[in-house]
Amino acid sequence: xxxxxxxxxxxxxxxxxxxxxxxxxxxxxxxxxxxxxxxxxxxxxxxxxxxxxxxxxxxxxxxxxxxxxxxxxxxxxxxxxxxxxxxxxxxxxxxxxxxxxxxxxxxxxxxxxxxxxxxxxxxxxxxxxxxxxxxxxxxxxx
Numbered sequence: 001x002x003x004x005x006x007x008x009x010x011x012x013x014x015x016x017x018x019x020x021x022x023x024x025x026x027x028x029x030x031x032x033x034x035x036x037x038x039x040x041x042x043x044x045x046x047x048x049x050x051x052x053x054x055x056x057x058x059x060x061x062x063x064x065x066x067x068x069x070x071x072x073x074x075x076x077x078x079x080x081x082x083x084x085x086x087x088x089x090x091x092x093x094x095x096x097x098x099x100x101x102x103x104x105x106x107x108x109x110x111x112x113x114x115x116x117x118x119x120x121x122x123x124x125x126x127x128x129x130x131x132x133x134x135x136x137x138x139x140x141x142x
Contacts, residue, residue, distance in 0.1 A: 009026065050093055075116075125142050
């Protein structure tokens with residue numbers, strides 16, 4: 001479990017479900033974080049950063065697009081959105097494929113569901129993709 005502590009400008013890492021916290025990487029100020037067993041990714045103003053040691057250090061992901069939001073899928077890979085709503089997918093955090101875009105409002109949040117489901121909250125509603133982010137449709141408007 002990880003979160004960014006803005007008061008000290010560093011990631012905080014918990015390996016016991018949040019009972020205790022230790023300081024992680026101090027050189028990463030993420031907009032969004034996502035983690036799985038083998039990697040943690042952070043979207044930053046300098047591009048996508050990858051940690052293979054639980055968030056204690058990060059390195060740039062060469063060739064990754066500038067992403068605003070990112071999440072690991074339930075299968076293989078990562079799905080992400082750039083600031084204009086363009087969707088991307090990578091199975092290895094090295095090669096990225098542009099898939100489609102979210103065209104209904106500005107993106108606010110992203111989560112990858114089971115199979116190829118991707119859910120995106122925007123300023124205009126909730127968008128759902130059932131094809132890993134290639135196409136989106138409105139699931140709920142507001």
